[in-house]
Amino acid sequence: MIKTDAIIIGAGPVGLFAVHQLGIKGLKAIVIDNLDKAGGQCIELYPDKPIYDIPAVPECTGEELTKNLMEQIKPFNTEFFYNERVDEVKQNKDNWIVKTNNNNEFTAPNIIIAGGVGSFEPRKLSVKNIEKYEGKSLFYSVKNKDEFKNKNISIFGGGDSALDWALELSKFSKITLIHRRSEFRGAPHTLSEIKKLEDEGKISIKTPCQLESITGEKKIESITIKFEDEKTEKIKTDIVLSFFGLIMKLGPIAEWGLNMNKKTIEVNSENFETNKKGIFAAGDICSYPGKLKLILSGFHEVALASVECFKRARPNEKYRFEFTTSSKSIQDRLGKK
């Protein structure tokens, strides 16, 4: 079990700035996120879209904001646990114990939930009984492409992931690319490669159509797709790959005994603590009268929450408010001479 001063759930901008606010107070934190990298919605939903309301930053993209926040918290050498979702939160006297789906365990007097709208998960296909194939012959991502050699693969989706994997896997498997409309969304180069492989008969493209049904006992044997004109076609398939992007799911957070308001966690606006002592919520996931879902509001929320975190993690020390410009101890923590 890993011991720390604060467990931060969510590596979006607010979770990252929480590391900073705790760090300058001399508190250690760890960060857990279900994605494979930091940035949260900024990276997953709008990496290239400009943001205009970060104070003193007239314009920046989600990606730049994340990069700068990571740079800002570098001095604190924080450990990140990616591709992990917090499943369980338990109380142990004045501490909390957090367990992830990867069987990691953490304990700390403080938890800061900066989970946005929940954890990102692949959008799943919505055909009856489809779950039973998942992980065996139905996949929402490719981890080890060797498993996809010499197979009949049907790929669903019209974006970059679908196109890129169609290209890559066509080197050693028979690919059918299926999309609900005739236009694909990808780099011009990728699109012309796909066209070339279609002409050579290496990739078969089916549009505009959608998945109608799947047959097969334990493994997928064939799929039936339905075209816009209601015609159907059966395709021999060993593996289905589906790339319909990510959705956000609140997930287990709803079961931790916190007071919820729709999909948000109720907090007080003095220190952003929930109804459980030592559990805080900040950013898009928290609600209080007047709440605005702005990144800058999240920054404010974790700044205030970190003060209460300090009091809980260092009950025998007195909290002193300090400015980064003048505090020698903060500058030491930031590694500034």
Added chain:
Amino acid sequence: MSKITYKDSKGNSKTIEVENGLTVMEGAIQNDIPGIDADCGGSMACATCHVYVEEKWLDKIPKAEEAEVDMIDMAYEPKKNSRLSCQLIVSDELEGLTVTTPAQQS
């Protein structure tokens, strides 16, 4: 103000007066209409405010931009009359619009 009717997949419907200038998504969220999640808050990044627009309205409302159509690819069971309600701005021209929410958003 324009009257917008929100129907769910089971046929229940609710008609709301939505202020002109708001989006059909905002009209739903502010009036607690179920079936529209709008996880990303209207930045056209999540496809969870997906609705089906009544066929007769398809030609009367502004066409979807490319980015919206791309995003609809990610929606739950998209159809020809699929739109993202965060991109439909309420105006006098939309008076009487009916949208149906899908069986689920995610």
